[in-house]
Amino acid sequence: MRNTIARTQILDLITNSKTALSHAEIEQLLDGLCNRVTIYRVLDRLIDDKLVHKIINVDGSLKFAACRNCSDHHHDSHIHFSCLNCGSVTCLESVEPVFKIPRKYKVQEVNFTVSGLCPDCT
Amino acid sequence: MRNTIARTQILDLITNSKTALSHAEIEQLLDGLCNRVTIYRVLDRLIDDKLVHKIINVDGSLKFAACRNCSDHHHDSHIHFSCLNCGSVTCLESVEPVFKIPRKYKVQEVNFTVSGLCPDCT
DNA sequence: CATATTAATGCAACTATATTGCATTTGTAA
DNA sequence: TTACAAATGCAATATAGTTGCATTAATATG
Numbered sequence: 001m002r003n004t005i006a007r008t009q010i011l012d013l014i015t016n017s018k019t020a021l022s023h024a025e026i027e028q029l030l031d032g033l034c035n036r037v038t039i040y041r042v043l044d045r046l047i048d049d050k051l052v053h054k055i056i057n058v059d060g061s062l063k064f065a066a067c068r069n070c071s072d073h074h075h076d077s078h079i080h081f082s083c084l085n086c087g088s089v090t091c092l093e094s095v096e097p098v099f100k101i102p103r104k105y106k107v108q109e110v111n112f113t114v115s116g117l118c119p120d121c122t
Numbered sequence: 123m124r125n126t127i128a129r130t131q132i133l134d135l136i137t138n139s140k141t142a143l144s145h146a147e148i149e150q151l152l153d154g155l156c157n158r159v160t161i162y163r164v165l166d167r168l169i170d171d172k173l174v175h176k177i178i179n180v181d182g183s184l185k186f187a188a189c190r191n192c193s194d195h196h197h198d199s200h201i202h203f204s205c206l207n208c209g210s211v212t213c214l215e216s217v218e219p220v221f222k223i224p225r226k227y228k229v230q231e232v233n234f235t236v237s238g239l240c241p242d243c244t
Numbered sequence: 245c246a247t248a249t250t251a252a253t254g255c256a257a258c259t260a261t262a263t264t265g266c267a268t269t270t271g272t273a274a
Numbered sequence: 275t276t277a278c279a280a281a282t283g284c285a286a287t288a289t290a291g292t293t294g295c296a297t298t299a300a301t302a303t304g
Contacts (some may be wrong), residue, residue, distance in 0.1 A: 001250055002300050016237050023290080035254050040291065042252090058233050062290095081227055097221035099235060101214055104201055108238035111180050114223060117231035124271050124280055145261085156264065157283050164281090184261095 005055065010042050011051060011066075020063035020089040022054050022078070050086040055089055058115045060080045063089045078111045083118035095096065126135045128156040131166050131187075133173060140203070142177050142185035142211040165198060177211055180204045185211045199232040205240035216225065 014021055015028055021029075023043065027036050034042075043064055046052035055063040079095040082088075097112055125139055135151055136143055145165065149158050158165075168174035178186040181204075201217040204210075210227075219234055 004252060004300070006253080010232070024144065030183040030288085037255080038253055041229060045252095056178055056180065056182050058231065060158050060182050060184060062155040062182060076216070079221060079223060081223065084230065092223055092227075095223050097219055097234070099217060099219035099234075099236075101201060101203065104241040105214075105236070105244070106239040106244055107236050109180065109208065109236070111237065112221075112236045113233045114221075114227070114229050115233065119226040122226070122228055124283065126271070128282080159263085159284080160282055167281095 004042075006030075006038050007042050007045070007060065009033055009041065011046060014046075014052055015066045016063055017065075018090070020065035020091065022061060022063050026064070055080050055091075056111060056113070058084075058113050065089070065091050068093060073109055077112070081118060082113050082114045082115040083121055084115050085117055085121040088118055088120075089113075123167065126153075126164075128160050129164050129167070131183060132161065133168060136174055136186055137170075137188045139187075140212070144183060144185050148186070153218060166227035174232075177202050177213075178233060178235070179211055180235055187211070188212050201233070202235045203240060204232040204235050204237040205243055206237050207239055209212065210242075211235075212239055 009030060010026060013026055023036075023039055025041055026043075030039070043052065043054075045066075047054055050067055052064050052066050055065060057063055077096055079092045079097060081090045081092055083090075097110075101107065124230055131152060132148060136142055137147055145158070145161055154162070165174065165176075168186075172189055174186050175189050177187060179185055182189075199218055201214045201219060203212045203214055207213075219232075224228065
């Protein structure tokens with residue numbers, strides 16, 4: 001795994017962003033630094049390296065956010081908040097939902113998104 | 123809203139299916155009954171009419187399932203189980219997660235998907 | 245410091261999925 | 275039975291992501 005300019009910049013953007021970023025947003029922020037295909041590939045690598053996690057938004061679009069405490073495996077069992085007005089997606093790291101599902105289902109991952117209005121849009 | 127053949131068939135398929143169906147699965151099951159564009163439009167109408175709800179799968183793909191108790195507004199606050207092996211998506215209607223998020227967020231909808239292995243695939 | 249190795253990139257082409265405009269068909273109310 | 279508008283089919287277009295391959299560049303080694 002090499003520390004390229006694209007990788008550094010993309011990781012920086014995601015890490016310093018208050019909200020999760022989409023591929024398109026990253027592309028715009030990078031302003032031609034690299035090809036859009038490279039962004040896809042860098043994102044894949046960052047996810048493999050457990051530095052970033054992928055969030056499926058309520059509208060099906062993808063967002064990327066920095067991982068915290070994901071050294072071993074991804075555990076993004078926290079809630080994601082998706083604002084229906086501004087489109088921002090925020091990790092609510094401290095909130096973990098409680099639920100019980102039938103024992104016959106073997107749970108591996110959890111994807112929990114709540115949508116509505118974020119503090120900035122109320 | 124007219125009761126066309128396409129509408130009837132598509133609603134039947136979704137209602138009688140144990141698991142949520144994708145557009146592609148519906149298209150295959152209909153076996154040329156109507157154009158794929160029509161399927162998109164019928165699904166949109168069924169969602170508007172609160173007869174079907176749309177589920178965003180963990181891989182970002184869309185699935186459609188029959189609505190229960192959605193006369194006024196969609197309340198699919200139940201859990202969806204997504205099988206990583208066979209790809210099936212099942213509504214676990216009886217399971218509703220408990221969670222608390224900061225008051226400054228205004229919650230409107232909830233989208234909760236758990237992935238792993240379904241009873242058939244364990 | 246030079247250089248060899250190979251990961252990473254750029255580009256173009258391609259695939260998959262969804263949407264739109266418009267002419268035609270068809271369900272339904274009068 | 276007929277008229278009207280909803281629904282459909284088709285072709286074109288849009289959007290998002292992937293792949294193959296030649297080229298570039300990061301890094302380990304001598």
